[in-house]
Amino acid sequence: MMAAIEIQGLEKSYPSTFGTRRIPVLRGINLTVEPGQIYGFLGPNGAGKTTTIKCMLGLLRPDRGNIRLLGRDSNSLESRRHLGFLPENPYFYEYLTIRELLGFTGRLFGMSPAERKRRVEEVLRQVGLWGREETKLGKCSKGMIQRAGLAQALVQDPEVLILDEPFSGLDPVGRKELRDLVLSLKHSGRTIFFSSHILQDMELMVDRVAIIINGRLVREGHLDELISRSVRHYELVVEGVDEKAAARAGLSGERRDNRTIIRVETLEEVNSKIRAVQSVSGRIAAMIPVKLTLEDIFMREVGK
């Protein structure tokens, strides 16, 4: 199947202040987003997320590499027809109302008046701005601007959505609503590529994640794989062994009520501990694999 987004060997540099040399910002990005995926693009400030996204939209010209959107070269106009884009910290014409902005966007896609009217109403409801569409954008709160930005990205019902920091400026309710909206878009077959550094939001919805640091992808994969391959340690909860017996059998750990919680690093070790527990007639109450969270992975990579 044709990939929704395919980036190969993307490199981009900016001229230095005096233009004497070029500072590399993207140093060879490769990634593929399959249709119907929610793809998280994660990285610390200044890692190159926005630069990558601008290259995807033809706002910046890559130094090297190529980008295909739904199989079409990202420099072609056609590639943008089925694309919805929410810029980072979007700014819209202050003198327009939300409805006028969406109408204007519809016109840019060459939508017919009837279709425009229908879609504008639909997306207003989707982003929770229905009833507030006559507000001038200059008078909108940050969260409302963010929603308006999302609405204009959705107007032509795009196949692929590219959202740069869509969660910024949203309160917890807004974040939950955005997550639900993104999930419902996924269920109707859309592809969503978004950048963020809010890890919980990623963990709750993405299929795949790419972590970009300093212009390079340091991790890329299915969220489950990234996280489950990264079991940090196991916790064995042992019952029916008193403290002294436990110490003698080499089962030292944290005592809680009449249980001992033992931290074990490897599966081998788990098995040998289980045998030790049985030898003193104890019982395993639980074995918990303690996984890395995205945050742990992120912090570890950033720290390198």
Place this chain on the structure above:
Amino acid sequence: MKILAIARNTFREAVRNKVFYLLLFFGVFFAFSSRFVSMLSVGDQQKVLMDVGLASIHFFSVLVAIFTGINLVYKEIEKKTIYNILSKPITRLEFVLGKFTGLALTLLVALASMALLFFLFLFVTTGSFAPRCLIFFGLLYIELLIITSLSLVFSSFSTPILSSIFTVTLYLVGQVLWTFQEFKTRLHEPFSRYVATALYYLLPNLDKFNVKNEVVMEMELSGGRLLAAAAYGVVYVAALLTLAVVIFRRRELN
């Protein structure tokens, strides 16, 4: 039509930015002028009023052209609203043409309103109607289109302050460009003559569009001259827009 969508939005921005408040200034200014003129002897009234009216319309409309041209294009880039346009299936050519059309419409409305006020005051003060002034307005409109294209070119790569300085400078040079021909005959060194000739053909020769004296003094105006001016204007605007598109195509939007 995508170009029209951009044009419509540009016009709407001009309206909501209260560009047309400038017309109020013109109205007040012209009302005072006609009060003053009505104290003159009847024979001179019409000529003086026409002279004052056309000169002030020229001044105010050039102001609108420079101000809106630079402001509306630069703001689009500076405030990054241009992302919302260029991330859609819109070419840079469509963007430039859309902006230009919107600005042209803004100038048309501004000029037409001032012309209407002018004819009204002229009629009320002197009881006469001077249809010859329409020739002046027609040529002035072409001049305004050149100025707005100039501002489009400059603001496609420069800051508003520099763009204003460039545009105003070229406007002023354009008013006196005809002197270059005189000037050239006094130059003896061939190189300087080439430069003078090149500049004469390159810079906008805005004097071609100023027929105020001919209109006011009821001097002969040949159709050939008007046609040549119009053709010059069209070619010049087309060249400037092409240049703006070339610059925009190369430009990255950070």
